[in-house]
Amino acid sequence: MYLNEVLSALSSADGPPGLLPARQQMAMSLGWHIILACFGVAFPTMIFVVHRRGIVRNDPVALGLARRWAKVSAVLFAIGAVSGTVLSFEMGLLWPGLMGPFGDVLGLPFAFEGLSFFVEAIFLGIYLYGWDRMPPRRHLMMLIPMAIAGVVGTFCVVAVNAWMNNPTGFTFVPATGTTPAQVTDVNPWRAMFNDGVWLQFAHMWVGAFMLVGFVVAGVYAAGMLKGRRDAHHRLGFTVPFVFASVASVLQPVIGHLLGLRLAETQPSKLAAFELATTTESPAPLRLGGLLIDGEVRWAFDIPRLGSIIARNSFTKGVQGLDTIPLEDQPPVNITHVAFQVMVAIGSLLLVAAVAFWFARWRGHDFTGNRWFLRFAVVAGPLAVVALECGWVATEVGRQPWTVWQVLRTEDAASMSSGLWWSYAVAFVVYVGMTVGAFIVLRSMARRWRAGDEELPAPYGPPAARPDERSRR
Amino acid sequence: MSLAVAVAVALFVGVLAYALFGGADFGSGFFDLTAGSAEEGAELRLLIDHSIGPVWEANHVWLIYVLVMWWTGFPETFAATTTTLILPLALALLGIVLRGASFAFRKYSGSLAQARIFGAVFAGSSLITPFFLGAVAGAVASGRVPAEGNGPVLDSWLHPTSLFGGVIAVGACIFLAGTFLTADAQRSGHEALAERLRVKTLGVGIVTGGIVFAALVPIRHDAPTLSDRLLGVATPLIVVSGIAGAATLLLLWRRRHAVARVAAAVSVAAVILGWGVAQYPWMLVDQVTIEDAAGARSTLIGLLIVVALAGVIVLPSLAYLFWLTQTEEWSRDDEHDSTSPRPSGGSATI
Numbered sequence: 001m002y003l004n005e006v007l008s009a010l011s012s013a014d015g016p017p018g019l020l021p022a023r024q025q026m027a028m029s030l031g032w033h034i035i036l037a038c039f040g041v042a043f044p045t046m047i048f049v050v051h052r053r054g055i056v057r058n059d060p061v062a063l064g065l066a067r068r069w070a071k072v073s074a075v076l077f078a079i080g081a082v083s084g085t086v087l088s089f090e091m092g093l094l095w096p097g098l099m100g101p102f103g104d105v106l107g108l109p110f111a112f113e114g115l116s117f118f119v120e121a122i123f124l125g126i127y128l129y130g131w132d133r134m135p136p137r138r139h140l141m142m143l144i145p146m147a148i149a150g151v152v153g154t155f156c157v158v159a160v161n162a163w164m165n166n167p168t169g170f171t172f173v174p175a176t177g178t179t180p181a182q183v184t185d186v187n188p189w190r191a192m193f194n195d196g197v198w199l200q201f202a203h204m205w206v207g208a209f210m211l212v213g214f215v216v217a218g219v220y221a222a223g224m225l226k227g228r229r230d231a232h233h234r235l236g237f238t239v240p241f242v243f244a245s246v247a248s249v250l251q252p253v254i255g256h257l258l259g260l261r262l263a264e265t266q267p268s269k270l271a272a273f274e275l276a277t278t279t280e281s282p283a284p285l286r287l288g289g290l291l292i293d294g295e296v297r298w299a300f301d302i303p304r305l306g307s308i309i310a311r312n313s314f315t316k317g318v319q320g321l322d323t324i325p326l327e328d329q330p331p332v333n334i335t336h337v338a339f340q341v342m343v344a345i346g347s348l349l350l351v352a353a354v355a356f357w358f359a360r361w362r363g364h365d366f367t368g369n370r371w372f373l374r375f376a377v378v379a380g381p382l383a384v385v386a387l388e389c390g391w392v393a394t395e396v397g398r399q400p401w402t403v404w405q406v407l408r409t410e411d412a413a414s415m416s417s418g419l420w421w422s423y424a425v426a427f428v429v430y431v432g433m434t435v436g437a438f439i440v441l442r443s444m445a446r447r448w449r450a451g452d453e454e455l456p457a458p459y460g461p462p463a464a465r466p467d468e469r470s471r472r
Numbered sequence: 473m474s475l476a477v478a479v480a481v482a483l484f485v486g487v488l489a490y491a492l493f494g495g496a497d498f499g500s501g502f503f504d505l506t507a508g509s510a511e512e513g514a515e516l517r518l519l520i521d522h523s524i525g526p527v528w529e530a531n532h533v534w535l536i537y538v539l540v541m542w543w544t545g546f547p548e549t550f551a552a553t554t555t556t557l558i559l560p561l562a563l564a565l566l567g568i569v570l571r572g573a574s575f576a577f578r579k580y581s582g583s584l585a586q587a588r589i590f591g592a593v594f595a596g597s598s599l600i601t602p603f604f605l606g607a608v609a610g611a612v613a614s615g616r617v618p619a620e621g622n623g624p625v626l627d628s629w630l631h632p633t634s635l636f637g638g639v640i641a642v643g644a645c646i647f648l649a650g651t652f653l654t655a656d657a658q659r660s661g662h663e664a665l666a667e668r669l670r671v672k673t674l675g676v677g678i679v680t681g682g683i684v685f686a687a688l689v690p691i692r693h694d695a696p697t698l699s700d701r702l703l704g705v706a707t708p709l710i711v712v713s714g715i716a717g718a719a720t721l722l723l724l725w726r727r728r729h730a731v732a733r734v735a736a737a738v739s740v741a742a743v744i745l746g747w748g749v750a751q752y753p754w755m756l757v758d759q760v761t762i763e764d765a766a767g768a769r770s771t772l773i774g775l776l777i778v779v780a781l782a783g784v785i786v787l788p789s790l791a792y793l794f795w796l797t798q799t800e801e802w803s804r805d806d807e808h809d810s811t812s813p814r815p816s817g818g819s820a821t822i
Contacts, residue, residue, distance in 0.1 A: 071580060074576065074579075074580070075576050075577070075580055077529070078529065078572055078573065078575065078576030079572070079573045079576060081529055081532060081533075081572060082568060082569045082571075082572035082573055083569070084536070085532070085535065085536060085565070085568055085569070085572075086565060086568075086569060088536050088539045088540065089539070089554075089561060089562075089565045091539075091543065092539075092543060092550050092551060092553070092554030092555075092561075093554050093558055093561060093562065096551035096552075096554055096555045096621060097551075099543050099547055099550055099551050099554075100547055100548045100550070100551030100552070100621070101547070101548075102547070103543040103544055103546075103547025103548075103550060103551070103767060104544055104545070104547050104767025104768045104771040104772075105768070105771070107540065107543055107544025107545075107547070107767075107771065107775075108544060108771060108774045108775070108778070110540045110543075110544065111540050111541065111544055111774070111775055111778040112778060113540075114533065114536050114537050114540045114778075115778060115781060115782055115785065115786060117533055117536065118530065118533045118537070118782070118786045118789075118790075119785060119786060119789060121529040121530045121532070121533050122530045122786070122789045122790055122792075122793050123789065124529065125526040125527060125529060125530055125793055126526070126792070126793050126796060128526070129525065129526040129796075129797070130796075134796075145789070186767070186768030186770055186771055187770055188768070188770060188771045188774045189770075189774065414555060414558075415555070415622060416555065416558055416622075416625075418558065418559075418625065422558075422562050425562075425566065429566065429569055429570070433569070433573050436573060436574070436577045436590070437573075437577070439577075439581075439582070439586065440576075440577045440580050440581055440582065440586070441580075442582075443581065443582025443583070443586070444580055444582065446582065447582060
């Protein structure tokens with residue numbers, strides 16, 4: 001039954017031929033890019049911390065970490081840049097119905113994003129090639145513009161998504177018999193600084209630190225599990241884990257504030273999050289469960305808690321799906337499950353982080369505990385899943401609208417029937433990029449472990465260039 | 473100048489910058505591809521890596537700038553172009569993805585075998601991208617993109633102006649890259665390498681120059697609106713391009729490599745400017761003018777603010793990057809690059 005609903009939700013038969021492949025391709029490429037974007041946002045700050053420690057305390061271990069992280073970030077940034085370019089093409093290739101009428105409404109934040117990405121690319125170039133070539137402190141400073149650009153870039157991209165959820169800054173005149181629909185009174189600044197932008201930005205920005213923090217800490221936890229417990233591994237674990245811990249404590253607060261808006265702004269999304277079929281006041285908190293034939297099955301209800309969490313009230317209800325016309329409802333189960341998985345993982349990571357620091361305060365070091373280390377290894381992938389689920393929840397929950405209550409997704413999608421091909425090729429390329437990145441990062445790590453800090457000349461056997469060696 | 477034209481000019485500056493900076497990057501793929509076996513080609517491939525390594529990501533952002541300016545400033549024409557030219561755009565995109573990823577993968581790959589595979593993908597895809605972007609430009613310039621979009625998927629770009637546009641773009645990229653790499657090789661003391669690059673670049677320059685002027689005939693029939701202005705108001709630029717191109721060849725012939733790259737850049741920039749001037753006042757030739765294509769006035773003002781900010785923030789940073797890579801500032805080798813030629817700029821030196 002569930003599968004049926006997924007399929008029918010995805011393939012609304014009356015949409016244009018490009019609707020389903022456009023959605024799939026966008027979901028894949030955006031879902032892939034967002035992981036790398038997180039590294040672009042959060043990694044420079046973490047590198048700054050270890051690099052600064054290396055310089056200030058004259059600590060070779062910290063400097064070595066910074067150097068390695070810089071190389072990793074070079075690979076991730078490169079493929080992040082290309083997957084980001086893919087997205088800017090896709091905006092037009094897949095969603096001409098959005099970009100044509102609304103390009104001048106939503107475009108300005110993209111222009112600022114381009115600006116900040118430019119800054120990040122330039123200073124990454126300087127930073128990467130500046131090792132051993134610049135005065136140490138000036139070299140370190142090159143990370144600051146990168147970190148700032150990461151913040152600005154996140155804000156700008158999220159601003160566009162927040163606008164899709166809270167469209168403002170224009171007047172929409174629907175089509176009548178003779179005249180086509182018109183978008184007038186455009187105010188791009190109002191669109192950019194829409195009502196939903198600040199909280200949504202904060203949620204994403206903090207989410208990036210959670211993801212990168214847990215992923216990087218997990219890599220060193222894996223090393224410790226294999227018995228590598230040197231200063232390098234301890235520092236490599238601790239720095240990102242601190243970032244991840246702070247982020248996981250902040251994240252539920254931001255998420256809660258963000259969720260409170262939904263009752264007013266997007267009741268259908270909230271109803272899907274909470275699996276509220278009918279309006280109940282006070283609303284229960286519904287854990288698990290699926291909507292099957294209009295009935296909630298396998299859910300565990302906690303009375304009143306839904307109202308407290310979703311409305312900050314003991315009495316206010318959550319508007320039920322029955323108040324929303326069927327054609328305006330999002331795919332409920334996908335939205336609900338994605339939302340709950342995000343919250344569940346977020347809570348788990350929060351508890352783990354708090355427990356770690358509490359234990360440490362009491363004099364117990366969990367990095368000596370194999371079970372904790374195992375958990376730290378999985379925490380990275382879990383954080384990735386939570387982030388993806390968060391995006392699925394907010395994006396699928398917005399359906400069937402691309403621009404909330406203004407533009408339906410089927411009207412935004414391309415009419416091209418060739419998009420299945422584009423999706424198939426994109427799929428193969430993304431799998432290839434994933435495999436390539438995995439192979440390259442793994443062989444880098446192996447070489448480092450073998451004590452070979454520097455990479456061999458990559459384009460030919462060293463023996464092939466005697467002239468180079470003799471030249472100096 | 474109206475607001476719309478000002479934004480169109482800012483957009484076109486991005487096209488020009490991408491063609492020069494990104495173009496030199498793309499062209500280096502040709503030399504990488506034809507560098508020979510791992511042993512023979514190691515020297516040249518290292519030179520290419522040093523030339524484009526620090527700057528390619530920044531160069532690449534020009535394309536994103538162009539796309540964003542386009543869809544924000546002239547949204548309906550962007551949608552019309554993407555729905556019509558979906559195939560060449562998707563193929564250019566494929567090239568960009570494969571190229572960017574494999575360049576990074578090669579640099580950090582763990583073995584020679586890995587580096588070979590990634591290197592071949594990098595070099596091959598470097599040629600695909602300029603071809604299809606050139607074809608897109610040709611299709612727009614010859615009036616093949618209908619204002620309402622969804623034009624014919626193949627017919628809109630399989631015709632002389634587009635195909636010549638693609639070939640000329642590839643040739644120009646290789647020519648640019650060749651002059652820069654030759655100068656770099658010479659500057660870093662790789663005389664034999666510089667000599668080989670010089671011969672190749674001379675050949676590419678002669679062929680590309682020939683194609684550019686040969687193309688004027690079919691374009692005359694295929695794209696009358698464009699060629700009327702190309703052979704009218706834009707003629708001085710075409711002449712400048714021809715003279716600068718010939719001067720480049722002469723300078724290369726006389727081994728004046730440092731000056732040759734200035735001439736090469738002027739030559740390519742003049743061709744592209746010529747196209748821009750010839751296309752004015754159309755956004756989509758024969759379909760929509762720049763004025764009619766422009767989005768909301770408030771957004772155009774916003775875009776010009778972004779452009780002004782870019783002038784204050786991005787240009788000095790970019791200049792700093794290019795200054796660092798071009799001058800002796802970074803020529804001190806670090807330990808892991810001790811077998812490599814001195815970094816000396818490459819495409820950074822335009």
